[in-house]
Amino acid sequence: MNNIVSSKWLLARMYEPDIVIVDCRFLMGKPDAGRELYEASHIPGAVYLDLEKDLSAPVEEHGGRHPLPDNFELTVTLSRVGIGNESRVVAYDDQGGAMASRLWWLLKYLGHEQVFVMDEGFTAWFNAGFPVSSEQKVLIPAKFLATVQHxxxxxxxxxxxxxxxxxxxxxxxxxxxxxxxxxxxxxxxxxxxxxxxxxxxxxxxxxxxxxxxxxxxxxxxxxxxxxxxxxxxxxxxxxxxxxxxxxxxxxxxxxxxxxxxxxxxxxxxxxxxxxxxxxxx
Missing domain, CATH: 3.40.250.10 (Rhodanese-like domain)
Incomplete structure (x- = not known):
């Protein structure tokens, strides 16, 4: 199954009820920049997940600079932003897909198959003249149950x-x-x-x-x-x-x-x- 989808693919499906769009923009060394970019302008209906606050655990002696988040805490985060087991998740960033791929991997690791990375990223979406918004989606929690793929x-x-x-x-x-x-x-x-x-x-x-x-x-x-x-x-x-x-x-x-x-x-x-x-x- 293809893991990468085009912006046109998402444009045609962005309002389908099972689609959850996730903005993963994050700038290394500027931890608040991604959320600020999201709040200024994002794909309509997108929710924001932060690399360090949501998609990583706190740094400790071991585990590296971006330790994997606790599985249970991650399922709570996913549920909170409306990602359930039936959701089709499309992640994007503006960093060549690196941050979006982190979410892709985490969801696959938790047993969720329907997750994709949008090609090119937000700037290409914007430059194509596709719709953007500064409105933040009202979050309706979903039920996400993990089946960890060790x-x-x-x-x-x-x-x-x-x-x-x-x-x-x-x-x-x-x-x-x-x-x-x-x-x-x-x-x-x-x-x-x-x-x-x-x-x-x-x-x-x-x-x-x-x-x-x-x-x-x-x-x-x-x-x-x-x-x-x-x-x-x-x-x-x-x-x-x-x-x-x-x-x-x-x-x-x-x-x-x-x-x-x-x-x-x-x-x-x-x-x-x-x-x-x-x-x-």
């Missing part, structure tokens, strides 16, 4: 155990200079998990910021063995999620997220760190 997630201990295992491929979703350890603007140590390959998440988009089609996504990952288990990570588990989508679009089925990602990995003293280019098997 197989979608991997924790640090398992990643550590699997280092060097030829049946597993680790995929680092950050920009190449961060992967190589040349720069690190956000975390206290630079480098990558030993053995990981680098596939920058934004390479899943065209230069115009449109999601690449299935064939192009498959080409990005053509060198990967489809029988291997794939573990995807980034800095804090957010920008890895577009790569999870891209891998699914490309036909890979054995894809898991290391949600704590690099910021969690380096929080454990003694975990090995690699720098430089990709290591060859």
């Amino acid at each position: 197989a979608m997630l991997v924790e640090m201990d398992e990643v550590k155990e699997l280092l060097g295992d030829e049946r597993v491929t680790l995929i680092d979703s950050r920009e190449a200079p961060r992967y190589r350890g040349e720069v690190e603007p956000l975390d206290k140590a630079a480098g990558h998990i030993p053995g990981a390959i680098n596939r920058f998440w934004k390479d899943g988009l065209t230069e115009a910021g449109i999601w690449k089609d299935t064939a192009a996504q498959a080409e990005r990952f053509a060198d990967l063995d489809r029988d291997r288990d794939l573990i995807v990570y980034c800095g804090s588990g957010v920008t890895a999620t577009p790569n999870v989508i891209a891998l699914q679009e490309a036909g890979f089925s054995k894809v898991r997220l290391y949600a704590g990602s690099w910021s969690d990995w380096i929080s454990y003293e003694g975990n090995p760190v690699a720098v430089g280019g990709e290591e060859k098997a």
Whole structure:
């Protein structure tokens, strides 16, 4: 099933009663900017979910910069904004789909299949002349019951155990200079998990910021063995999620997220760190 929908697809369905549109705009380092943008202008009927307040748990010693929210608390949040088990959820942002993909992954993790990311984002919607509004929707709570898909997630201990295992491929979703350890603007140590390959998440988009089609996504990952288990990570588990989508679009089925990602990995003293280019098997 396609995980990405066009703005025209949403425009044609935005008032259907089972559609819930979620604005996920969020600017790293400016925690209030996303909500302020939403309050100024958004797709009519959209509700707002905040990356750090709603889609992450508070930061602790371990778990990374954006720890996964508590499952029960997340179901309460989803129910509060009107997302029920029968809802078709369409998430959007203005950050290339990274924040919307986080919500997509969380809903899939809770067993909700009918969730999509809107291609291109809010600015493209606005520039197309599609309707926008500053009115906030009256929230009518829905009933959301989770069926947690534990197989979608991997924790640090398992990643550590699997280092060097030829049946597993680790995929680092950050920009190449961060992967190589040349720069690190956000975390206290630079480098990558030993053995990981680098596939920058934004390479899943065209230069115009449109999601690449299935064939192009498959080409990005053509060198990967489809029988291997794939573990995807980034800095804090957010920008890895577009790569999870891209891998699914490309036909890979054995894809898991290391949600704590690099910021969690380096929080454990003694975990090995690699720098430089990709290591060859």
